[in-house]
Amino acid sequence: MASAVEQLARNANFSALAKATELKKRIYFVLGALLVYRLGTYVPIPGIDPEVWAGIFKQKGGGILDMFNMFSGGALSRMTIFSLNIMPYISASIIMQLATAMSKQLEELKKEGEVGRMKINQYTRYLTVILATVQAYGLAVGLESMNGPSGPAVPDPGMFFRLSTIITIVGGTMFLMWLGEQITSRGVGNGVSLIIFAGIVAELPRAVGSTLELTRQGQFSGAELLMLVTMVIGVIALIVFVERAQRRVVVQYPKRQVGNKMSQAQTNHIPLKLNTAGVIPPIFASSLLLLPLTVIGFVGAGGGDFWADVTRYLQHGQPVYMILYGLLVVFFCFFYTAIVFNPEENAETLRKYGGFIPGIRPGKNTADYLDYVLTRISTIGALYLVFICLLPEFLIAKYQMPFYFGGTSLLIVVSVTMDTVAQIHSHLIAHQYEGLMKKTKLRGRRR
Numbered sequence: 351m352a353s354a355v356e357q358l359a360r361n362a363n364f365s366a367l368a369k370a371t372e373l374k375k376r377i378y379f380v381l382g383a384l385l386v387y388r389l390g391t392y393v394p395i396p397g398i399d400p401e402v403w404a405g406i407f408k409q410k411g412g413g414i415l416d417m418f419n420m421f422s423g424g425a426l427s428r429m430t431i432f433s434l435n436i437m438p439y440i441s442a443s444i445i446m447q448l449a450t451a452m453s454k455q456l457e458e459l460k461k462e463g464e465v466g467r468m469k470i471n472q473y474t475r476y477l478t479v480i481l482a483t484v485q486a487y488g489l490a491v492g493l494e495s496m497n498g499p500s501g502p503a504v505p506d507p508g509m510f511f512r513l514s515t516i517i518t519i520v521g522g523t524m525f526l527m528w529l530g531e532q533i534t535s536r537g538v539g540n541g542v543s544l545i546i547f548a549g550i551v552a553e554l555p556r557a558v559g560s561t562l563e564l565t566r567q568g569q570f571s572g573a574e575l576l577m578l579v580t581m582v583i584g585v586i587a588l589i590v591f592v593e594r595a596q597r598r599v600v601v602q603y604p605k606r607q608v609g610n611k612m613s614q615a616q617t618n619h620i621p622l623k624l625n626t627a628g629v630i631p632p633i634f635a636s637s638l639l640l641l642p643l644t645v646i647g648f649v650g651a652g653g654g655d656f657w658a659d660v661t662r663y664l665q666h667g668q669p670v671y672m673i674l675y676g677l678l679v680v681f682f683c684f685f686y687t688a689i690v691f692n693p694e695e696n697a698e699t700l701r702k703y704g705g706f707i708p709g710i711r712p713g714k715n716t717a718d719y720l721d722y723v724l725t726r727i728s729t730i731g732a733l734y735l736v737f738i739c740l741l742p743e744f745l746i747a748k749y750q751m752p753f754y755f756g757g758t759s760l761l762i763v764v765s766v767t768m769d770t771v772a773q774i775h776s777h778l779i780a781h782q783y784e785g786l787m788k789k790t791k792l793r794g795r796r797r
Contacts, residue, residue, distance in 0.1 A: 380537035423549020431522035635678035693720035
């Protein structure tokens, strides 16, 4: 009986999806946009010998380059127009959010509503161009100094190559930024997250194949492979459990006089997610660590022992890298949670509509209580993110596991999938509600 009911529910969802024309257009737009993105990861930068670069990347593989290659969806290993992916835009967003929290002028601009938000977004775009230009220049200079067994990576170095590389890479980054904004407004889900998600998922089959090949060659034992599979399943289960976990704060609304009618007392709740920040802290932390290492890895590699030591200390598996990564994840967890949920604004909204938390006075006491609860659950969420992101780091450093099976990549894939599916369900519910309202109006006209 239960299985029959579940089957009927699935059929109802599929039929609703078939009728939701607007939702289908949104999904098709997302798929088309991601297809364009994946095609762009195979368009090489002009002036580079692909075979020589492939050999150099394989030789220098491991550590921070593999991490950057994971976020770029394999574009860095092929040195394409999307080599920087959308990471400069994420770095610019981090800087602007930090500046908004510290600058009164930007904070006032943010409070202006849609107009202020558009201005801040414009500033973020300008900063993205600056960061992408700096990183692209460092990449171009670094490529000119690289030589493989069969020759230099850039056959004709010079100012023309540097300018063409900067223009090409900055243009690719700005196109991805625009594409992400289009996905968010005209598609389903967050555009930036979906672009990173698509890059990770597209490279997963290759990571699985390389892992199986290492096992076949004896470099990766059967026990280690079983441990990897167990770890991946366990991490996915933990992510799903925590991302769905909520702390529900009970809110009561007393009886109110609405016109000539007396409304009944109601009980509601404020759902506070255990991990309010979602995938933002690991992405932001990785982006900040990758930003200086991009310049150090390519420009400073031959600049002396100091840059070599810095690069070595910030490699995956090194204590300095893990400490910095963990601290940045904790910082952005609390920072982004404070941006998303403001206890004072929520307390004022409750007071305005007559709501109150049982046993807590409205106003400042309610704001303090919400801040206390949010701080406690954010602490648990931060520890969870640090555990998810650093546990695979130990395994990767010890057993040379692919980065695509790491905690950060799994967190992004699972969280983005859950968020996108939730938005699709929301669109379906809205579509069914609109259909029900149309039927009600038609019946009213017939009568």
